[in-house]
Amino acid sequence: MSHPVMLFIQRIEIRTIVPATHSTLRLRLAALLLGLVAFDVVAVVTAYVLVHIAYGLLPMFGLPVGASFWTQGFHLVSLRPAVLAGTPLVLAFQFVFGYRVTLREATDGPDLPEASEPETTRERFTAIKHERTATQLRERVTRLAQTVDMSTPDVRVIDSTTPNSYAASRPGERTLFVTTALVDQLDGDELDAVLAHELAHLKNGDSFVMTAAAFLPIVSARATRWLRTTLETSVYTHWFFDGETSRNAISAAYFYLPLVAFAFLAMPFTAALYLASTACYRLLSRVREYAADAGGAAICGSPAALASALETVTDDRRPDADIRTAETGVRELCVVPYTITDETPDPPAGRAERIAHRWHTVTEQILPGSHPDVDDRIAALRGRQSDLDQRS
Numbered sequence: 001m002s003h004p005v006m007l008f009i010q011r012i013e014i015r016t017i018v019p020a021t022h023s024t025l026r027l028r029l030a031a032l033l034l035g036l037v038a039f040d041v042v043a044v045v046t047a048y049v050l051v052h053i054a055y056g057l058l059p060m061f062g063l064p065v066g067a068s069f070w071t072q073g074f075h076l077v078s079l080r081p082a083v084l085a086g087t088p089l090v091l092a093f094q095f096v097f098g099y100r101v102t103l104r105e106a107t108d109g110p111d112l113p114e115a116s117e118p119e120t121t122r123e124r125f126t127a128i129k130h131e132r133t134a135t136q137l138r139e140r141v142t143r144l145a146q147t148v149d150m151s152t153p154d155v156r157v158i159d160s161t162t163p164n165s166y167a168a169s170r171p172g173e174r175t176l177f178v179t180t181a182l183v184d185q186l187d188g189d190e191l192d193a194v195l196a197h198e199l200a201h202l203k204n205g206d207s208f209v210m211t212a213a214a215f216l217p218i219v220s221a222r223a224t225r226w227l228r229t230t231l232e233t234s235v236y237t238h239w240f241f242d243g244e245t246s247r248n249a250i251s252a253a254y255f256y257l258p259l260v261a262f263a264f265l266a267m268p269f270t271a272a273l274y275l276a277s278t279a280c281y282r283l284l285s286r287v288r289e290y291a292a293d294a295g296g297a298a299i300c301g302s303p304a305a306l307a308s309a310l311e312t313v314t315d316d317r318r319p320d321a322d323i324r325t326a327e328t329g330v331r332e333l334c335v336v337p338y339t340i341t342d343e344t345p346d347p348p349a350g351r352a353e354r355i356a357h358r359w360h361t362v363t364e365q366i367l368p369g370s371h372p373d374v375d376d377r378i379a380a381l382r383g384r385q386s387d388l389d390q391r392s
Contacts, residue, residue: 035284036209037091039216039277044086046273048079053265057258091212098215099170130157133183137195141176144196148299150203157183160340163313166333167198168211174202179340186309193296193306194313194335200295206288210332213281220274227263227270228356275363282370285332289371290380297384307381310336314374331370 134157142152153167153174160179163186167176176198186194201207297303313336331337371377 033209035280036094036213037087039213039280040087040090040094041083042273042276043090043216043220044083045079046269047086048077048082050266050269052077054262057262094212094215095170098212099168099173101215101218130159130180133157133180137178137183140192141195141199144192144199144299148199148203150199153199153202158340162338162340164334164336164338164340165194165198166330166335166340167201167207168333169202169208170211171208174207176202177340182313185312189300189302189305190309190312193300193302193309196299197292197296197306197335199299200292201288204288204291204295206284206291207333210281210284210288213277213284214330214332216277217274217281220270220277223270224267224274225356227267230259230263231267275367278363279367281332282368285370286368286372289377293377293381294384297381303381303384303388307378307385310374310378310381336374337370 134155137157138152138155141155145152151174153169153176155176155178158177158179161181163179163182163184165176165178165182167174169175176195178195182194183191198207201210293306297306300306330340334340
């Protein structure tokens with residue numbers, strides 16, 4: 001990222017260290033909403049282009065309707081009405097489904113993590129322990145929420161060896177997730193500080209906006225993976241990716257040809273949408289972390305406790321830190337940018353996985369970090385604590 005852009009981001013981040021007034025919070029939320037609308041405009045334009053490309057490929061299925069594309073081009077449907085009608089629809093879709101999609105991605109499951117019936121004695125003991133932990137966390141969250149006159153969100157415990165937490169919300173539904181490792185590693189004051197940090201996200205309103213904003217990076221990443229899988233398994237291109245083809249693929253060769261053509265043409269657009277939406281999403285995340293640090297310190301009354309908590313959860317600098325890094329859509333919501341689940345991905349096997357791994361490595365180098373440097377966050381909190389000590 002260019003030096004002037006980083007300086008601009010740093011100025012914004014520094015300003016967000018100062019506790020926000022109600023008017024500042026409204027302005028910040030409005031800015032986040034404008035950023036979200038910008039995401040949606042880009043998504044609609046991308047969909048507009050891809051639909052026209054798909055329409056132009058219809059003759060390959062033996063359908064003559066697509067032939068008009070090559071004479072009329074993108075004049076079949078004007079871009080302006082498509083953007084004006086499509087953007088509100090995408091925005092509404094994000095607010096309705098972004099919350100659930102984000103939680104599915106974060107918990108790596110088909111739905112929200114629900115407690116299943118324990119079968120063994122160990123599972124029963126673990127379930128009882130989790131329920132006790134959740135009850136204790138709810139009591140802490142309720143006490144902290146009362147200090148700033150806000151309703152208590154739902155609190156859920158995730159069994160994970162990585163200390164982390166995040167908050168997600170949509171109208172009428174707010175959830176605060178905490179891993180078991182976070183509860184085990186932090187003392188009472190540190191745990192209160194992290195919970196206050198997540199409550200600040202909810203109170204500021206940015207958790208609601210960022211949960212919806214996670215939708216585009218997640219969907220564009222999934223679309224790119226699906227297109228890559230199409231090329232990997234296609235009878236026409238599997239040889240390049242060292243993929244395996246099946247009888248179904250061979251018998252469906254005629255059907256696969258236009259699909260492969262679409263995948264080749266569409267993948268650059270979905271990849272570009274992923275890069276653009278993720279870059280904007282992470283820049284917003286960087287700004288919101290400083291604001292949540294300041295708000296969390298104000299809620300718990302101890303900037304030093306939050307600084308100590310950040311030091312504790314980032315002290316575990318394992319050699320596989322890069323592997324633990326969460327996928328986009330999750331890390332931006334977490335107090336530190338690590339994955340929630342304990343699964344370690346297998347080393348890339350085959351050309352397709354190696355290409356995907358290189359793509360991930362390159363994009364991580366190009367894209368801005370999802371969080372400010374933790375040392376800068378700790379220094380800002382220490383400075384706030386020093387100011388409080390001098391006043392008292």
